[in-house]
Amino acid sequence: MTERPDYLVRRLRLRHLELLVALAEAGTMRAASGRLHLSQPALSKMLGELEAGFGARLFERSAQGLSPNALGQAVTYRARVMLGELAHGKDEVDALRNGADGVLRIGTLSVTAAVPQAVVRLREHMPAARVQIHEGRVRDMIQRLLDGELDCVFGAITPEVLTSDLLSLLKPELLLEDELCVLCAAGHVLARTRKLRWADVHALPWVAPPRDTLVRQALMTAFLNHGLEPPEPAIEVLSSVSVGTVLRLDSTLLAAVRFEHARDELARGEVRRLAVTPGVALPSLGLYTRRTEQAPAPLVQAFAQALRKVGVRPGRAGRHGPSASP
The missing domain is CATH 1.10.10.10 (Winged helix-like DNA-binding domain superfamily/Winged helix DNA-binding domain)
Incomplete structure (x- = not known):
């Protein structure tokens, strides 16, 4: 019994x-x-x-x-979750003893303009909050969330997750739209071209992430939809730092990135976003938390609210934003 x-x-x-x-x-x-x-x-x-x-x-x-x-x-x-929560509890108690408002553990994709802005906004209202940002593949971050190692995960709300058994354990909230963006150096021959089709950029050298990523698959889809063979990247790299670096060093390259990455690179300067049409949507970005009977911790709720405030849609900060300026 x-x-x-x-x-x-x-x-x-x-x-x-x-x-x-x-x-x-x-x-x-x-x-x-x-x-x-x-x-x-x-x-x-x-x-x-x-x-x-x-x-x-x-x-x-x-x-x-x-x-x-x-x-x-x-x-x-359940054992992993409880052990993770106990470890987090000790970290939080130590932080509170030292005058902090608590500890927020965020998992996120490696490049996002929204997360840093939301963290800064959170700390404006809760200056004693301590934030730990863990970067990596979203599916790995979600597993760490379920194991109790993270409090929330910011990443793509993909059909893979929405149709998997994990959905019963997760509570996703859609926050931002996302789409494929094409970037180039400010000195690229096409940098000031107003309107481009995918055929116009087909033969140029590309920087793109591996085939198993959403961005690469969206890039391949963009060309296939117009009867074009997807080009093999001249440089295949996952690191966002490397993408930005090679773009700035080689003005012949084009880069395929997600909207969040484009925002980050445009803010750094020396790159432009090309207006290649038609656009290709990517799965929207959102915040994952564990599905429990209790409401999320106050820090998680405050961070989610900050994300909602700083979220920018592609149409508002894309072609007509920093990328259009000289």
């Missing part, structure tokens, strides 16, 4: 939660024993206590080791 939740709360210790995560990641008692610095008999006893408490087998045993079954995966996910 499954134990009542309050009985589980009284019986389970943090070591039980750590054991769940260690076994799921290590796959053997021996490896988990080394990670937790406990004997294998002690771990076997703790696993027995866990499975007795939940009234079900959580791991399948085989000659290769242990692997979590469906129940074990669900419990391990």
